[in-house]
Amino acid sequence: MGRGDPTNAEWARLESHLPIAGRRGGRRRDHRTVINGILFRVRTGIPWRDLPEQFGSWKTVCERHRRWSADGTWDQILCAVQTDADSVGRLDWSMVSIDSTSCRAHQHAAGARKKKAPCPEKRSTPRHHRPDEGLGRSRGGLTCKIHLTGEGGCRPVAFLVTPGQWGDAPQMIEVLERIRVPRPQGGHPRTRPDHLGGDKAYSSRRNRRYLRRRQIKHTIPEPRDQRANRRRRGSMGGRPTGFDREMYKRRNEVERTINRLKNARAIATRYDKRAYVFHGTVSVAAVRPWLQD
Incomplete structure (x- = not known):
């Protein structure tokens, strides 16, 4: 076992959720060797061609990561390890916080061929394909943004990859809609935290109406301009928003x-051209904290 590889205990938690290795021609490398190679690349951010020989052919490792990113296998694995943690009470639903982080895109992440949105009935098409490939251009160059929610144990629950110039508030609802943790005992999956924390960027009437409709308590400070506008409208402006300072202190958990998450160099700097491949890279980095704790 090399530095950064999953321990035997971590592998025991992960192995049962992996796809069954089928036979397609010749012999296939076992999952553990290939996944160790994927984790090594995500942790170090090196090009696929520079993978050490101990992980076998770099093409095998790269292709399996690309295929599992395309068909949603990494998302299913992340959901499975979250379900295991929730079944033993290790997922803290009492407070889930939301925030975003920008990732600088390497020059190797640019240049993907632009094409029209694919037909939904094509199974070979990646699920997370998007025309803009999740890249935005700013003064600093190409960037992308990861919007995510984190629970009390400082582990990601759901995330969304967008271009870097996209705002935080419009993405809040879509990120919350991605929270879905099945219950092994049966019943509907858990999709609603008890409390949501966020900074001023998420303060909008649309977001607060959505949280009230879903009966999610929230602690989101109101910006000064919104507060002044509400007071100027008088009784038409509505009630002042509630704010719990003690609960807001827990917002550092998502930070x-x-x-x-960004300890992984392939997350801090994006090297993947396709958005669905980078989405899979983020999923790999998100699975590891659930295995470690």
Whole structure:
């Protein structure tokens, strides 16, 4: 076992959720060797061609990561390890916080061929394909943004990859809609946290109406301009928003979740051209904290 590879205990938690290795021609490398290679690349950010020989052919490792990113296997694995944690009470639903982080895109991440949105009935088409490939251009160059929610144990629950110039508030609802943790005992999956924390960027009437409709308590400070506009409208402006300072102190949990996620160099700097491949890379980095704790 090399540095950064999953321990035997972590592998025991992960192995049962992996697809069954089928036979397609010759012999296939076992999952553990290939996944160790994927984790090594995500952690170090090196080009696929530079993978050490101990992980076998770099093409095998790269292709399996690309295929599992395209068909949603990494998303299913992330959902499975979250379900295991929730079944033993290790998923903290009492407070889930939301935030975003920008990732600088390497020059190798640019240049993907632009084409029209694919037909939904094509199974060979990646699920997370998008025309803009999740890249935005700013003064600093190409960037992308990861919007995510983190629970009390500083582990990611759901995330969304967008171009870097997209705002935070319009993405809040879509990120919350991605929270879906099945219950092994049966019943509907858990999709609603008890409390949501966010900074001023998520303060909007649309977001607050959505949270009230879903009966999710929230602690989101109101910006000064919104507060002044509400007071100027008088009784038409509505009631003042509630704010719990003690609950807001827990918003640092999502900041620590982001720091933990961006310890992976392939997350801190995006090297993947396709958005669905980078989505899979983020999923791989998100699975690891659930195995470690």
